[in-house]
Amino acid sequence: MDVSAVDPSLASQAWAALCAFPLSPSLWLLVFIGVFAGMAVGVLPGFGPPAAMALLFPLVYTLDPLPGISLLAGIFYGAKYGGAVTSILMGIPGEADAVATLFEGRPLALAGKAKQALAAATLASFTGGTLACLGMALLAPALSRAALFFGPSGRAAVMAGALALVAFTSPGGARRNLCMIFLGLALALPGMDPVYGTARLTFGSPLLSGGVELTALLLGLFGLGDLLNALLQPERRGPEQEAPAAPPLRRLSAAMAALRGTLLGFLTGLVPCGAGVTASFASHALEKRLSRHPEDFGRGAWEGLAGPEASNNAAAMASFAPLLLLGLPTNPIMAALLGALTVMGVVPGPSLPQEQPDFYQGFFFCLIIGNMLLLAMGLGLAGFWARLARLPFRLLWPVILLLCLTGSYVGADGLAGPVQCLAFGLLAVFLKRQGCSPAPLVLAFVLGPRLETHLLQTLFSYW
Amino acid sequence: MRLIVAFSPGSALDGAARALARGAEKELGVDIIVQNTASGAGTTAVAQLAKARADGSCLAACAGNALIFLPRRNPVSYDPLRDVEPLLVFGQASPVLVTRPDAPWRDMASFLEATRKSRGSMRIGIPGLGSPSHTALVMMTAKDPSLSWRFIPFGGPGEAETALLGGHVDAAASGALPRIRQGQLFPLMILAGTRPVTLPQVPTLADGGFADPGRGDASFFLLAPKNVPEETLNRLCAAFEKAAGSEDFLKTLEHFSVAPVLKAREEAKAFLSEAWAEEDATLKAAGLSR
Incomplete structure (x- = not known):
């Protein structure tokens, strides 16, 4: 890219952006409502952002595009943050994005550092989100073109690369992790074929007709799995007593981890291939490789918490670029946003920044405002959340069990959810005894259908 | 609900x-x-x-x-x-077959000519196997055996268009009208028997002598x-x-x-x-x- 040609437009864009800074209190209030509602649904697994957004849609249609979309967007990243809270406190990731947060966040909470872990996650998330927004406001038109270069074969390659990266960096050794990846890919197979639309491997059972439900898999493998592990080992009264002391917080290296995570998340967010999940897993793997104390990873390394948190929030922000500049939704939530935009008369496309500069620049400022509100709320509530984590295990486990079962029921919209959740809970116990980490399985499961689709598209292209 | x-x-x-x-x-x-x-x-x-x-x-x-x-x-x-x-x-x-504005073919005739020359190596992004535009194209190849394409199934027209803009397919079946209007996509043919009022100059299947797939x-x-x-x-x-x-x-x-x-x-x-x-x-x- 010719840098000298970009600079003047950067400066003028920055100036235009500053002029567009929204000051209206009602706008701030709507962003606050969005972020707060998102955080609330984020801490209730299963009841995800799509449901909350659907509830607010009728309100949104009565608003102007900017406040309306900012409200919906607030739900989206507020919920991502809420997912991190449950990951750290209870070990139940409500969304696949929050799994990488759990690796280090959960041990920290068990070691009694829940408040600090939440604060670190909040700060990292704020850094990732804000920097990604600024990057987007200035560079997105140029960068979103990059998304076009990734065709079916490119995307399949990125996903295969992400899986390989995780296989060779996750704890447990490459052989076990590869087994987990193939198990994850196999679990993604039952249900409807993503290309041909035919039912496969369902064995005629209604429990499998919709395939394996992601919420059930996450809640089963992590929340319920931990719980069963603790309950099946009566000599240890609860997970909190087996926790080793947390490694020391090295502020500088944690900050660097957050910055690296931001860059990684920003770039993956622009390419629609499972942005948040891929970015957070990759960031965790990267930090482990770069760390001078790799032995801390899995015991509560702060770098391994900050990196993924920054990257998944950066990816969430960056995934607005394909939506606004290409009209390409990269996940169901973006799809709902696209629908809302169309209704409100905003046509996403490369000419959006020129055609509706007020909306375009204002939107990024609303994202930044939302991130600031999230930072304030996150830091303010960290003490409150952390007190929840100090509840004795005998009070906490019924809550976790309840959240797992209801969450998976809501997620699968039927009894298939809790049944699958229980099955995955037992699988998690078995995997733990075998020394396998379920994390590569989750990544493979999430990427499986997309990898399959893009692989088939590639094969159709050449053969 | x-x-x-x-x-x-x-x-x-x-x-x-x-x-x-x-x-x-x-x-x-x-x-x-x-x-x-x-x-x-x-x-x-x-x-x-x-x-x-x-x-x-x-x-x-x-x-x-x-x-x-x-x-x-x-x-x-x-x-x-x-x-x-x-x-x-x-x-x-009424899905529209579109290509990139900078593509070498400027109308349906030259596109079909290029298809015949390529002997089946040209790619068309379709919004799903068996979608109406896919059926229409398959029926064109059935009517005229000298035509054949590689069909790449996508999850919807939006994804197929993106692949087209990135150069991963040569044409996409069903382009969105706003993008055709903005000049991001170039319309070649309407893959239906009837023409939408908004694209009066683009030929339909019937104009090309092909059957309407229903x-x-x-x-x-x-x-x-x-x-x-x-x-x-x-x-x-x-x-x-x-x-x-x-x-x-x-x-x-x-x-x-x-x-x-x-x-x-x-x-x-x-x-x-x-x-x-x-x-x-x-x-x-x-x-x-x-």
């Missing part, structure tokens, strides 16, 4: 269904949650609907191909004439599961019919270049069985039936 939409967001079906849902929401006084289930060119969505609770809390919007063409090609878990109840036909798509496949159906109480159905039908007649809805159809073909419940039901019978003859003519 839930409305399952059989195509991915940004497609004409999705736009029309969302506009319809918004109108009906006002009539019914409940929120309608729109859910996109794009896989299997729409059959997944219909299969989900056929299994849904028959209390009127779940409806589906699909293109006719999920009811007419696809069940003949693939084993599906529902019987399109028995397991679902058509409530409304709310539009008929208006049934390209029609948009609103479906309910079987055995929903009659009373509920009447209430829903009244609300959705009123929504389909509204100014806003018709504007949305025009925006997505969908022909405003509206058929109420009885008519829609008759139309489905008629199109089902028509399809047999068409497919046999094209050598596509199993």
Whole structure:
């Protein structure tokens, strides 16, 4: 890219952006409502952002595009943050994005550092989100073109690369992790074929007709799995007593981890291939490789918490670029946003920044405002959340069990959810005894259908 | 209430269904949650609907191909004439075959010429296997054996367009009208027998001497599961019919270049069985039936 040609437009864009800074209190209030509602649904697994957004849609249609979309967007990243809270406190990731947060966040909470872990996650998330927004406001038109270069074969390659990266960096050794990846890919197979639309491997059972439900898999493998592990080992009264002391917080290296995570998340967010999940897993793997104390990873390394948190929030922000500049939704939530935009008369496309500069620049400022509100709320509530984590295990486990079962029921919209959740809970116990980490399985499961689709598209292209 | 939409967001079906849902929401006084289930060119969505609770809390919007063409090609878990109840036909798509504005071919004739020269190595992105535009193109190759393409299935027209803009396919079946207007996509041919008023200069299938693959496949159906109480159905039908007649809805159809073909419940039901019978003859003519 010719840098000298970009600079003047950067400066003028920055100036235009500053002029567009929204000051209206009602706008701030709507962003606050969005972020707060998102955080609330984020801490209730299963009841995800799509449901909350659907509830607010009728309100949104009565608003102007900017406040309306900012409200919906607030739900989206507020919920991502809420997912991190449950990951750290209870070990139940409500969304696949929050799994990488759990690796280090959960041990920290068990070691009694829940408040600090939440604060670190909040700060990292704020850094990732804000920097990604600024990057987007200035560079997105140029960068979103990059998304076009990734065709079916490119995307399949990125996903295969992400899986390989995780296989060779996750704890447990490459052989076990590869087994987990193939198990994850196999679990993604039952249900409807993503290309041909035919039912496969369902064995005629209604429990499998919709395939394996992601919420059930996450809640089963992590929340319920931990719980069963603790309950099946009566000599240890609860997970909190087996926790080793947390490694020391090295502020500088944690900050660097957050910055690296931001860059990684920003770039993956622009390419629609499972942005948040891929970015957070990759960031965790990267930090482990770069760390001078790799032995801390899995015991509560702060770098391994900050990196993924920054990257998944950066990816969430960056995934607005394909939506606004290409009209390409990269996940169901973006799809709902696209629908809302169309209704409100905003046509996403490369000419959006020129055609509706007020909306375009204002939107990024609303994202930044939302991130600031999230930072304030996150830091303010960290003490409150952390007190929840100090509840004795005998009070906490019924809550976790309840959240797992209801969450998976809501997620699968039927009894298939809790049944699958229980099955995955037992699988998690078995995997733990075998020394396998379920994390590569989750990544493979999430990427499986997309990898399959893009692989088939590639094969159709050449053969 | 839930409305399952059989195509991915940004497609004409999705736009029309969302506009319809918004109108009906006002009539019914409940929120309608729109859910996109794009896989299997729409059959997944219909299969989900056929299994849904028959209390009127779940409806589906699909293109006719999920009811007419696809069940003949693939084993599906529902019987399109028995397991679902058509409530409304709310539009008929006229997909446009598009290419990049900088592509070497400037009209349909030169595109077909290039296709013949390439001997089947040109790629067309389609919004799903067995989607109406796919059927139309396959029938072109059946009519003229010197034509052949590689069809790359995507999750919807938006994804196919993106692949086109990135240069991963040579053409995409069904381009969105706003992008054609903005000059990002160049229209080659309308893959239907009728031309939308907004693209007067683009040739249709009939102009090129090819058969129309059937208006049934390209029609948009609103479906309910079987055995929903009659009373509920009447209430829903009244609300959705009123929504389909509204100014806003018709504007949305025009925006997505969908022909405003509206058929109420009885008519829609008759139309489905008629199109089902028509399809047999068409497919046999094209050598596509199993």
